[in-house]
Amino acid sequence: MSDTVKSLSQQLQAGRVSAVELAQDYLARIKGGNAAINAYVELNEAQTLEEARAADALRADGGGGPLTGVPIAHKDIFCQTGWHARAGSKMLESFAAPYDATLIERSRAAGLVTLGRTNMDEFAMGSSNESSHYGPVRNPWQHAAVPGGSSGGSAAAVAAGLAPAASGTDTGGSIRQPAAFCGISGIKPTYGIVSRWGMIAYASSLDQGGPMARTAEDCALLLNAFAGFDERDATSLQRAPEDYTRELAQPLAGLKIGVPKEFFAEGMSDDVRAAVDAALATFRSLGATLLDVSLPRAGMAVPAYYVIAPAEASSNLSRFDGVRYGYRAPEYSGLDDMYAKSRAQGFGAEVQRRVLIGTYVLSHGYYDAYYLQAQKVRRLIADDYATAFAQCDLIMGPTTPTVAYGLGDKTDDPLSMYLGDIYTTSVNLAGLPGMSIPCGFGAGGLPVGLQIVGNYFNEACMLRAAHRFQLETDWHARTPQE
Amino acid sequence: MSLTDQEVRHIAKLARIELADAQLDATRSHLNSMLGLIEQLQSIDTTGVEPMAHATDLTLRLRDDRVTETDHRAAYQSVAPAVEGGLYLVPRVIE
Numbered sequence: 001m002s003d004t005v006k007s008l009s010q011q012l013q014a015g016r017v018s019a020v021e022l023a024q025d026y027l028a029r030i031k032g033g034n035a036a037i038n039a040y041v042e043l044n045e046a047q048t049l050e051e052a053r054a055a056d057a058l059r060a061d062g063g064g065g066p067l068t069g070v071p072i073a074h075k076d077i078f079c080q081t082g083w084h085a086r087a088g089s090k091m092l093e094s095f096a097a098p099y100d101a102t103l104i105e106r107s108r109a110a111g112l113v114t115l116g117r118t119n120m121d122e123f124a125m126g127s128s129n130e131s132s133h134y135g136p137v138r139n140p141w142q143h144a145a146v147p148g149g150s151s152g153g154s155a156a157a158v159a160a161g162l163a164p165a166a167s168g169t170d171t172g173g174s175i176r177q178p179a180a181f182c183g184i185s186g187i188k189p190t191y192g193i194v195s196r197w198g199m200i201a202y203a204s205s206l207d208q209g210g211p212m213a214r215t216a217e218d219c220a221l222l223l224n225a226f227a228g229f230d231e232r233d234a235t236s237l238q239r240a241p242e243d244y245t246r247e248l249a250q251p252l253a254g255l256k257i258g259v260p261k262e263f264f265a266e267g268m269s270d271d272v273r274a275a276v277d278a279a280l281a282t283f284r285s286l287g288a289t290l291l292d293v294s295l296p297r298a299g300m301a302v303p304a305y306y307v308i309a310p311a312e313a314s315s316n317l318s319r320f321d322g323v324r325y326g327y328r329a330p331e332y333s334g335l336d337d338m339y340a341k342s343r344a345q346g347f348g349a350e351v352q353r354r355v356l357i358g359t360y361v362l363s364h365g366y367y368d369a370y371y372l373q374a375q376k377v378r379r380l381i382a383d384d385y386a387t388a389f390a391q392c393d394l395i396m397g398p399t400t401p402t403v404a405y406g407l408g409d410k411t412d413d414p415l416s417m418y419l420g421d422i423y424t425t426s427v428n429l430a431g432l433p434g435m436s437i438p439c440g441f442g443a444g445g446l447p448v449g450l451q452i453v454g455n456y457f458n459e460a461c462m463l464r465a466a467h468r469f470q471l472e473t474d475w476h477a478r479t480p481q482e
Numbered sequence: 483m484s485l486t487d488q489e490v491r492h493i494a495k496l497a498r499i500e501l502a503d504a505q506l507d508a509t510r511s512h513l514n515s516m517l518g519l520i521e522q523l524q525s526i527d528t529t530g531v532e533p534m535a536h537a538t539d540l541t542l543r544l545r546d547d548r549v550t551e552t553d554h555r556a557a558y559q560s561v562a563p564a565v566e567g568g569l570y571l572v573p574r575v576i577e
Contacts, residue, residue, distance in 0.1 A: 098557040191537035205536045234542055303522045314497060321498070323570050328563035335573045336498070344500035352499055356509070357516045359497040360485075373523050375533035380526065382534060415515050431537025456538075 005070055005165050005218035012059065012069045019055035019069030019113055023048050026071050026115050030162050037138040037147075039157040040073065042117040047082050051113040058111060067225055068111025073163035075154050076117040077124060078209070079198040080104045083114070087200045088122040088132040088150075091326045091346035101198025102230045103167060103209050110225035115163050119153030122348045123317065124174055124202040126150050127417050128410065131350040136407055139182060141446050141480040145404040148178030154212050155182035159480060165213040165222055169199060171206045172305050173399075173424025176436035179212055180399035180449020183438040185466065185476060186212035187219045190456050191431035192237035194223075195230035203312035204235075206305075206428040215476055216437060216466030220244040223459065239457070247464035253287035255465065258392030262298040263423055269402045271442030276398045279439035279450045279469065283396070286468055293388040293395065297380045301426035302418055304381065307361050307374035308429070313351075314358030320346060350414065382430040389455040394465055398423055399449035403442040423451055433459050437466045438475040447475070484514045 011017045027045055034040050048071075055069035079085045079097030086092040100108070107114075121131040129137040129152030137152040139145040140160035147156040151168030155178035158166050168175040170188035179186030187210050194209040201207060211222035223244045230236040259280065264273065284290055322328035322342030329341035347355065361370035388395060400420055410417040427434035432453055439450035450469075454462040470476050485493075490510045494501040501509060555568060564571035 095561055098561060300523060300526055303520045306516060307520050322563055323572055325561045335575050338573055339498040340500035343498055353512050355497050356493050357513055360493045363496060370520060372533055373528060375535055376528035376531040377523055377526050379531050379534035415519060
């Protein structure tokens with residue numbers, strides 16, 4: 001098994017390895033392994049080693065914390081000084097952020113060392129990483145398969161052992177779905193736990209950053225670093241800091257797990273069902289009780305998501321106008337033409353589609369029928385979860401209906417790709433925390449993900465359940481051979 | 483419902499995205515398939531349901547009215563396509 005954040009932290013604290021040695025080791029792995037999967041879009045050895053030297057110096061002075069010197073890869077969506085922040089788009093090809101996102105600031109404060117910037121679907125719009133202007137990412141388990149998206153580069157880098165951990169963002173499943181496709185662990189916290197400041201916006205009422213790593217325990221350690229109130233993000237929640245590892249040692253006896261029948265209906269493939277059923281049986285053997293719950297409006301999550309997310313995107317992405325930053329078309333005949341040409345040339349096809357549909361659902365005469373109706377359905381979806389959580393502590397089911405599909409399989413039919421988000425989008429709409437952990441393998445030897453959804457602020461319990469499962473199983477420790 | 487070519491052109495104009503004639507068919511067909519998906523929402527009875535605009539029902543915080551930002555103009559303008567004398571340059575809009 002590749003190194004975990006936990007084991008690297010212990011080795012660093014014991015002085016058995018230095019941050020510089022770790023950084024050099026990972027940079028060498030990246031040099032050898034990145035070309036085949038295209039997980040990283042930017043490397044900067046001098047910058048990485050400078051951060052590593054600073055971490056070593058801090059430790060030598062008796063300073064630093066448990067994560068000081070541990071390497072991490074950052075999704076190319078977070079503004080970070082010293083690096084580009086391109087968000088997978090041609091629009092931001094020349095953009096180097098003049099400030100650090102809060103997640104980056106917190107990552108630096110914890111002493112994490114940046115290995116590089118990871119590939120992603122353009123502006124986080126996609127489920128396969130094929131919409132990146134910087135080329136698709138390949139699944140480390142099978143190079144002909146997609147890694148999932150939009151945090152596909154982060155997931156692939158961790159799965160391939162090119163980083164022990166990575167940051168991700170999740171608007172409709174963009175941490176959980178690639179984690180499932182690549183056989184790693186990832187958590188999208190409750191909305192408002194991780195600051196969105198400096199995170200390039202897609203759909204602001206849904207976007208949430210979080211960690212991706214091999215194990216749930218690593219996710220807990222990283223969430224301790226990422227989470228926290230930030231007055232610069234108007235939706236950041238003012239809560240007392242918590243230790244997300246605090247429940248990891250507790251057993252699962254008495255835990256009530258709700259299993260929504262709607263997540264095991266038509267559309268779920270047999271291999272995913274078998275792996276998820278087996279995982280649920282393991283939880284039962286660990287002392288948890290399984291009970292049936294119902295999320296009757298779950299099927300409306302994808303339609304509601306594809307109104308709300310594009311609507312917010314059309315507004316957020318209006319800032320890309322070729323004036324203050326980003327791409328400007330080389331030729332144009334006036335201001336309006338400059339806007340229209342810069343945006344047509346700077347945005348890829350999927351981003352244009354979502355901006356257009358978002359513009360339509362917000363336009364005069366259609367707002368009530370689409371946008372307002374979607375917001376009402378969003379409330380009903382959140383109510384369904386509230387009813388379910390009155391009966392259980394956690395909800396479990398599949399992260400995705402199938403294992404990773406082939407590159408190019410769904411690019412001509414975006415709708416079929418959208419429907420792959422059927423189990424993940426409702427969690428964002430409700431603002432709940434969700435995670436995915438590996439729970440087996442399906443067709444073609446590709447990983448299957450188990451989704452764990454918690455009630456608001458119940459991350460510690462989700463991480464405990466995931467950790468206890470990982471003490472019993474070794475799916476998270478498997479590594480790809482390709 | 484499905485969009486006409488004229489409606490697609492109008493949406494593209496509102497979104498400030500130039501739409502080449504050659505892309506019109508493909509764009510219209512993609513948008514119509516997305517509309518087909520989101521039309522499903524009409525089947526849900528939402529009478530009396532309060533719209534949920536955000537993931538959490540939060541109230542915006544107030545902060546003290548004091549200066550907290552320092553001058554970052556030069557840094558922020560260093561990433562702009564065209565600036566001169568501290569100003570962003572755009573094509574002439576008034577003849």
